[in-house]
Amino acid sequence: MKIKIKSVLCKIIVIGGLSGCATSATKSALAPDDAVSKSEIEEVKDIKLTSTALSEDLEMIPVEVNEKVEMWIKYFQTRGRPHMERYLARSTRYEALMKKVLRDNKLPEDLFYIALIESGFSSNAFSHASAVGYWQFIRGTGKRYNLQINKIVDDRRDPVLATQAAAAYFKALHDIFDSWYLSMAAYNVGEGRVIRAVKKYRTKDFWELSRAKRALPAETDNYVPKYVAAKLIAKNPDKYGFDGIDYMTPIEFDHIKFDKPMNLRVLSEKMNVNYEDFKDLNPKYKGEIAPLENGFLELRIPPGMSVAAQTASTESVASEIDFVPDQNETQVYRVARGDTFSNIARKFKTNIAYLREINDFPRKKKLKLGQKIFVPDRTPLKEKRSEPKVAAKQPVKVEEGSQPSVKNYTYIVRKGDSLASIASKYKVSIQDLVKVNNLGRKTKIKAGARLTLPQNAVFADKNAVRENKNQKIKIASDVKNYKIKMKKAKHAKN
Numbered sequence: 001m002k003i004k005i006k007s008v009l010c011k012i013i014v015i016g017g018l019s020g021c022a023t024s025a026t027k028s029a030l031a032p033d034d035a036v037s038k039s040e041i042e043e044v045k046d047i048k049l050t051s052t053a054l055s056e057d058l059e060m061i062p063v064e065v066n067e068k069v070e071m072w073i074k075y076f077q078t079r080g081r082p083h084m085e086r087y088l089a090r091s092t093r094y095e096a097l098m099k100k101v102l103r104d105n106k107l108p109e110d111l112f113y114i115a116l117i118e119s120g121f122s123s124n125a126f127s128h129a130s131a132v133g134y135w136q137f138i139r140g141t142g143k144r145y146n147l148q149i150n151k152i153v154d155d156r157r158d159p160v161l162a163t164q165a166a167a168a169y170f171k172a173l174h175d176i177f178d179s180w181y182l183s184m185a186a187y188n189v190g191e192g193r194v195i196r197a198v199k200k201y202r203t204k205d206f207w208e209l210s211r212a213k214r215a216l217p218a219e220t221d222n223y224v225p226k227y228v229a230a231k232l233i234a235k236n237p238d239k240y241g242f243d244g245i246d247y248m249t250p251i252e253f254d255h256i257k258f259d260k261p262m263n264l265r266v267l268s269e270k271m272n273v274n275y276e277d278f279k280d281l282n283p284k285y286k287g288e289i290a291p292l293e294n295g296f297l298e299l300r301i302p303p304g305m306s307v308a309a310q311t312a313s314t315e316s317v318a319s320e321i322d323f324v325p326d327q328n329e330t331q332v333y334r335v336a337r338g339d340t341f342s343n344i345a346r347k348f349k350t351n352i353a354y355l356r357e358i359n360d361f362p363r364k365k366k367l368k369l370g371q372k373i374f375v376p377d378r379t380p381l382k383e384k385r386s387e388p389k390v391a392a393k394q395p396v397k398v399e400e401g402s403q404p405s406v407k408n409y410t411y412i413v414r415k416g417d418s419l420a421s422i423a424s425k426y427k428v429s430i431q432d433l434v435k436v437n438n439l440g441r442k443t444k445i446k447a448g449a450r451l452t453l454p455q456n457a458v459f460a461d462k463n464a465v466r467e468n469k470n471q472k473i474k475i476a477s478d479v480k481n482y483k484i485k486m487k488k489a490k491h492a493k494n
Contacts, residue, residue, distance in 0.1 A: 041176055041195065061110045061180045063228055064207070072222070072229035077241055082431055085245060087120035088234060089420035089430075093248040094121050094134070098163045105167040113231040114166070114184065117223075123157040123283035130353040132156040135166040145169055148284075151323045151360035152291055158284040159251075181206035181224050185216060188223040246418040246444065253281050253300040256309050261291045261318040262299070270312030271305060276425055286358070288324040323374070330358060330374040335367045348375045413449045426457040 076084045099109040118136040119125035131138045133156035139149055145165035147155035155161040173183035173191060182204060186194040197215045198204055210221040233240045265288045268278035281300040282290065290297055301309050333344065341352045344367075356363065358374050367373070411422060419439075423430045432454040434443075445451065 061108045061231075063232065065228070065232070066207070066225070068210075068222065068225035069228045069232075072226045073233065073240060076229060076233055082429070083120065084230070084233065085242065086420060086423075086430055087116050088237060088242060088245045089247055089418060090121040090424075091116060091234060091247075093251050094159050096250055097159055098134075101160060101163040102167055105164075105171060107167055107170060108180065110231060111166070111170055111180075113227060113234055114187065115163075116234060117226055117230050123159070126354055126357065128351055128353055130357055132357065133162050134159055135162045137162065137165065141169070148293070152286055152289055152321070153284055153293075154286055155284050161284065177204060179204050179206065182209075184224050184227060185209075185220050189217055189220040193217070193220075244444075246420055248418050248421050249416045251281070252303055254303050254306060256299055256301050256306055258297045258299070258313055259292075259295070260297070260313075261289065261321055262297060262313060262316050263318045263324075264288050264290050264299075267309070267312050267316035270315055271301070271308045273302060273305070277302075286323060289318050289321060291318075291321045331377040332372050333375040335369060335371040335373060337369055339367060341367065344373075344375065350376050411451045411453050413445050413447055413451060417445065417447070419445060422451065426453055428454045428457050432456070 094115075095112065098112050098115065102109050102111055115121055115134045119134050121134060123133055125134070125136065126132055127136060129138060132142075132154060135156070137145075137147065137156045142149055142156050142165065145168050147161060147165050149155065155165075169187065170183055173186045174180065176191060177183050177186065177194070177198070182194055182198070185206060193216065197209050197212075201209060201212055201215055203209060206224055209215045210224070233242060237243065237245060264278060264282065264285060265275050268275045271278075278301075279285070281302070290299060299309075333348075335344075341355055345352050345355055355361070355373070355375065356365075411426075413422075419430050419433055423433050433439075433451065436452050436454050
């Protein structure tokens with residue numbers, strides 16, 4: 001039996017093309033198939049749920065533990081464990097925020113765990129099919145649900161706006177299928193494919209469809225059991241051997257409005273707030289510039305810093321409304337003779353979908369000789385920072401400089417830090433962080449403790465580092481000791 005389970009699981013992993021537990025769906029959150037008519041939707045609505053499916057689907061999302069679910073649990077406990085640990089650690093940062101959006105839309109809170117398997121709760125999650133953000137919307141579906149997507153702003157990366165769009169999409173799907181499992185399947189592969197399967201087999205029982213040969217794609221057959229497995233683990237981690245997770249603190253913020261566009265890097269520096277932390281509150285902005293929307297700009301800021309933000313804003317007005325890439329993420333590349341999207345993608349170790357996405361290029365757009373495009377920056381420790389573009393009224397002086405070339409890096413833990421947040425901030429894996437510090441899997445870090453950072457750590461802010469007497473780099477806290485915590489929601493955690 002063990003041999004059989006291992007064999008089937010390996011087959012699932014190969015079919016799904018997994019790189020961790022986030023889905024690599026080629027059709028995640030697709031717009032509806034143009035061939036699906038209103039009459040077909042009505043026909044599907046007329047098909048009744050079986051008594052079994054109905055009893056499972058009344059109020060909450062059902063939990064059926066079968067062989068496929070058990071295989072996914074096993075995967076998350078073994079090969080997928082490092083990814084699951086990282087995603088669980090991130091989950092608490094967004095749980096209250098996203099579940100509130102789902103509740104406000106009268107949807108089951110447990111849809112929250114769809115974001116776990118889609119993106120691992122990463123705003124930067126990006127699939128080869130150009131699905132982006134926490135809920136992995138492709139461009140068409142994102143715009144269909146009123147998400148702004150252009151070269152400066154991408155609402156798919158915003159935890160609130162993207163969750164609101166996902167809620168609207170799930171409401172529409174459930175209105176068609178009357179089944180959360182089928183709604184999830186449609187979220188993965190598109191409602192057109194699921195509608196045709198329901199019509200052909202005359203059933204709304206997801207498990208029955210998943211057993212039928214080629215009724216749904218193999219990835220979709222495994223999407224629901226993967227969700228169920230992830231949900232079971234997330235809601236009862238100790239039971240499944242995930243005790244000792246270093247959970248991140250819940251996100252907390254205030255809102256502030258401006259009547260002028262802002263350079264976020266300058267604004268954060270003037271507020272004495274770490275730029276990466278500031279962007280983490282406002283992930284919808286692809287680079288440094290935040291433009292006006294409907295005549296004003298609304299930003300999230302650390303709690304209690306409204307006065308500091310207003311004062312800093314006078315010196316932070318953006319002089320140009322254009323994409324200014326974040327340091328160490330992208331660089332400018334001039335298209336040479338013979339260049340194609342394919343060979344540029346290979347050169348910078350990325351994919352064509354990502355190149356088109358960061359340059360806001362539609363699928364049919366072609367490259368021109370001498371054209372300047374953005375590509376991934378593959379030199380993370382080299383300082384490429386230039387003076388930010390701000391209005392000329394009060395120029396902001398930004399010193400340039402390179403980071404010390406040393407072998408060891410030491411981070412001083414501050415209150416609210418977790419291994420997950422530190423790893424995310426310096427773009428290293430939790431496993432590498434644990435390994436270089438000889439930490440146990442259940443080790444808890446405390447404020448004031450010193451952690452050695454892996455040599456591949458990426459430092460996006462040179463002001464956050466300085467050399468000490470022992471020729472190590474001390475990562476000083478350039479942020480006031482504010483807590484990025486979400487105000488406790490008025491509901492019990494499931």
